[in-house]
Amino acid sequence: MGSCYHTIEIQAPMKKVWATVSDFHNMHWAPEVVSSLAKLGGKNNHQVGAKRVLNDDIHETLTGFDAKNHSFSYIIDHGPGPLAKPLLQSYNANVTLTASEHGTTVEWASSFQSANDEEVAEFCNPIYIALLTALKNSLEQAELPAL
Numbered sequence: 001m002g003s004c005y006h007t008i009e010i011q012a013p014m015k016k017v018w019a020t021v022s023d024f025h026n027m028h029w030a031p032e033v034v035s036s037l038a039k040l041g042g043k044n045n046h047q048v049g050a051k052r053v054l055n056d057d058i059h060e061t062l063t064g065f066d067a068k069n070h071s072f073s074y075i076i077d078h079g080p081g082p083l084a085k086p087l088l089q090s091y092n093a094n095v096t097l098t099a100s101e102h103g104t105t106v107e108w109a110s111s112f113q114s115a116n117d118e119e120v121a122e123f124c125n126p127i128y129i130a131l132l133t134a135l136k137n138s139l140e141q142a143e144l145p146a147l
Contacts, residue, residue: 002117
């Protein structure tokens with residue numbers, strides 16, 4: 001079984017970070033990473049079972065949403081390369097926020113089982129890093145005082 005884990009500290013209130021990252025059908029904060037996001041089905045952005053397609057290729061389903069504990073989880077149903085079925089037997093990801101001394105800590109983690117766990121990690125690790133960096137940049141720039 002493989003895994004990925006990344007964390008970042010964002011100097012913004014947890015309420016604001018949560019409102020941004022928890023919207024399953026909106027990743028406007030990461031335009032360098034997510035060029036397109038299509039909502040599938042009738043479930044809303046916080047409803048378990050909500051589906052999306054990222055960059056016309058990565059199909060994901062929201063499997064858990066806990067606003068009280070600032071956490072959500074999703075699976076990858078199908079994707080490119082090492083994320084393709086039947087190579088990828090399971091992929092479970094979780095995003096969790098916690099308050100920190102200087103704002104909010106965001107953890108993005110996943111566990112997976114595949115034909116080649118190392119290839120999945122090599123594919124997903126740079127994406128997690130890019131997403132967390134984009135989230136931080138988007139929110140911290142929004143927090144800068146006007147000159």
